[in-house]
Amino acid sequence: MPAVLDSPAAVRRAAMDLLARREHGRVELAGKLRRRGAPDELIEAALDRLADEGLLSEARYLESFVAARARSGHGPQRIREELVQRGLARAQVEQALRESGIDWFAQLRDVWQRKFAGRLPVDARERAQQGRFLAYRGYPMDMIGRLLSGRGDWD
Structure with missing residues (x-):
């Protein structure tokens, strides 16, 4: 039986249980508490307190x-x-x-090598296929073009 979230302590406990599993953004955490039946005024107060204590951090x-x-x-x-x-x-x-300190080009190259075994496209169809895959993964087209044309900075 789910806990009733009708008191500040119950809302705080539910929020801390969610935060113990993984980090959450404020909007995401508020939505989860709302779906569990907590009223908005209790949610906002609990999230403000958690943020003040450093337990909730965007x-x-x-x-x-x-x-x-x-x-x-x-x-x-x-x-x-x-x-x-x-x-x-x-x-x-x-x-x-x-x-983040992430080298996005190195990341792109790693994803490409794992998926396509580091094989540059030999024709337009293959280039389009590789490009679509990498674009779907969220890499910018200029980086993809540089990689697939063999102009990348390879180390």
């Missing part, structure tokens, strides 16, 4: 999200759009991507 969430998506082979454009769709400010997202 910066930590952004850092964690960017690192996890990059490890799974996603590029900066896809990560940016996912974060904006999750209700984070574009300026914060841009800053997190800049500060």
